[in-house]
Amino acid sequence: MGVKLKDIIQPEPINFKDLKGRAISIDAFNTLYQFLSTIRQRDGRPLSDSNGNITSHLSGILYRNSSMIEKDIKPIYVFDGTPSYLKQETIDQRRQTREESEKKWKEALAKQDTQEARKYAMRSSKLSPYIIESSKKLLTMMGIPYIEAYGEGEAQAAYLVENGDAWAVASQDYDCLLFGAKRVVRNLAINSNLGDLEYYNLKRVLDELDINREQLIDMGILIGTDFSEGLKGVGAKTALKLAKKGELENKLAKLQEESSHDISEVREIFLNHNVNKDYKIRWKKPAKNDIIDFLCEEHGFSQDRVSKACDKLKNLNSNQKSLEDWF
DNA sequence: CTACGCGA
């Protein structure tokens, strides 16, 4: 979910040409979750191989990344590490929603209500260890680097931008702005050619709202984050008004009285996240034969389609100005 | 989600 800032911040127009030649740090969990939710059959069943293993995420990874690389966009995936104990309530809540949705999905399937089935199936997606491991395996074969965060992937992705290893963070959640991501791209999908692609520049967002990052974080805490509930009745617009009136501190004090957790710890999560600084980013030559073995032999993909996608990956190597950057 | 085939 993330923090709900949509009502007060406006995206700048951007298109794929603006991303050409640039590295983008991608929130892997965010992306995988979306693949699992959307890549489904009409009744909501995910794509799967003959052994019943889910393959929706592998399809998403293969086709999206091959298309991005064809456009000379360089993806870096960032996986979540261990969540803060403050996130436990959110995690429990998500699991509950997922389990309820799964039940409703099965019920709708029994009633042959395909539309209803699909709706609940989408909400029942789960990132199992198999999903994560098979995703990493495919990324490695494709020559696409990934990094393991110590904590939140969004924080790590933001650090990559800070450190100059990526131009922007790609995520659907606005949290990455609170984590200090200087540039954020939303809707990074190949079909968002049609103006769907959204760009947020943190400095300009803050300038426009006439606040600083600390205030944005406090606003987020009042609105509600994955790490703590917000103040009832406070949304983005109210939070912004409070910031302008200099009333954030008051309201945070009020929130603190009701909260079982220390609000200042939530601030720390956003301001001083424990990030992995010891990483190496290397795009490598794709291992086409391994990809075909893995996807076609093991998981029943069409050889023809996979082969075509693999050929797009080659563009990354041949089109480079300096090969040293890549190998 | 993206790729592909089909009809205009």
Place this chain on the structure above:
DNA sequence: TCGCGTAGG
């Protein structure tokens, strides 16, 4: 050739 609906695994 293009846009749209649906298969893909």
